Amino acid sequence: MTTPQPRDPRIERSVRLVREAALAELAERGYGGFRIESVARRSGVAKSTIYRHWSGRLALVADAFESLDVQPPGGGDAGPVGRARVAELLLHLAAAMRDSTLSGCLPALVEAAEHDGDVRRFLHRFSAGRRQALVDALQEAREAGEVRADLDPEDAALALSGAIIYGRLMTDLRFDAEALDRLAATVLGPAAP
Amino acid sequence: MTTPQPRDPRIERSVRLVREAALAELAERGYGGFRIESVARRSGVAKSTIYRHWSGRLALVADAFESLDVQPPGGGDAGPVGRARVAELLLHLAAAMRDSTLSGCLPALVEAAEHDGDVRRFLHRFSAGRRQALVDALQEAREAGEVRADLDPEDAALALSGAIIYGRLMTDLRFDAEALDRLAATVLGPAAP
Missing domain, CATH: 1.10.357.10 (Tetracycline Repressor, domain 2)
Structure with a gap:
């Protein structure tokens, strides 16, 4: 699992929005109902951009947990x-x-x-x-x-x-x-x- | 929530089968996917009989927990x-x-x-x-x-x-x-x- 190391502040902001949207999606829909598409909609970040940073659902959830609970x-x-x-x-x-x-x-x-x-x-x-x-x-x-x-x-x-x-x-x-x-x-x- | 007080050994057996089927259904499908119909199928006890003993999903799950963990x-x-x-x-x-x-x-x-x-x-x-x-x-x-x-x-x-x-x-x-x-x-x- 690779954690993105953003430098560009716009990328940094997008990464944060996606992580937060991922946790909101998980809390609301459960892991079974979790959709990257819905995370894209919640965060306003394109699905293709999300997949550039995270390989999938678990990679994203794991990264959100790791980085938002320090x-x-x-x-x-x-x-x-x-x-x-x-x-x-x-x-x-x-x-x-x-x-x-x-x-x-x-x-x-x-x-x-x-x-x-x-x-x-x-x-x-x-x-x-x-x-x-x-x-x-x-x-x-x-x-x-x-x-x-x-x-x-x-x-x-x-x-x-x-x-x-x-x-x-x-x-x-x-x-x-x-x-x-x-x-x-x-x-x-x-x-x- | 009423706990059935079975006396007839056949009823007692059915109650036990339904409780066990309820826990199996819960473990497998989650609470959201839990269906009384499926509990009926798993236990071999008619749905109408189940509803005579328990008012619904939560009553059944609660009773199964209470009675199977003594x-x-x-x-x-x-x-x-x-x-x-x-x-x-x-x-x-x-x-x-x-x-x-x-x-x-x-x-x-x-x-x-x-x-x-x-x-x-x-x-x-x-x-x-x-x-x-x-x-x-x-x-x-x-x-x-x-x-x-x-x-x-x-x-x-x-x-x-x-x-x-x-x-x-x-x-x-x-x-x-x-x-x-x-x-x-x-x-x-x-x-x-």
Whole structure:
């Protein structure tokens, strides 16, 4: 899957419009009803132009997901580390699960993944990639003594992301900053004052 | 929504066949493509008979979910309590998420819930009801001193169910007994030896 690397601002704008139209189409019609033609109509970008950038439906949906859900970059000089980085990633995930465009597409993608191996592989890879950032931050937090020494970073990442994503897909619960603090305290133990 | 209370063994058998056919239809066709006619064909039970028992698609799907996913009853004299009851409920949930019929329907239901308020209300109520048993068991475990005193039962239940259900919907991970023990130890702290 190639992600377009636009330079021309007009192309950049078209790419963004197509990605947004693709998510709107997915949320509304589902993956089965998704038509590139309809994405062209929604975005005002010609179908031939769309096919020049993306090989098809899955390439476009995958690129839209990847590029419209960008986790705050870690590992920098100024950014938070360890448990603060965990909190940052949870805030990002919870915001994505409240954002109507992205989280509104997730049910359609989950449903498509059940029947289509390519969609499933994309969804699992996407989800594993996002979760890995959390695993890394939890590992850091453990090395810094900010969580108990026997905490399993993989399981803790599953429990934390799981609560937020399950919350979005199967409950009325949405996590604001306070609820995320409580969730993190539940799974990781109380934060140092 | 009325759940049929069959007494006649022939009726009982028909009810079971229809429920199973409904879940197969839902898993295969999705909620949008779900047809009572097709459930009649799959089950060999007449459409008119189906409509005598269930008012329509959602009533049938809801009843099939409720009756084919029965949590082990708690609060009995012989059953496990507290943390052992938590473990029992997690084993049940993980088994349901491995069972192809029930868990194969979940993506379709999640997708339908996004567009249909009645389905959403059912799914949220179903999920809240199942989670409540876990909350009660966690409360018991806390009162018995089997988990730390400041553990939030609601959040812990979200994290535990969330990991298992998110695991099913968006990852390759499935939880066997050993993985469940590790997950519970992560969220609840190590069990007493």
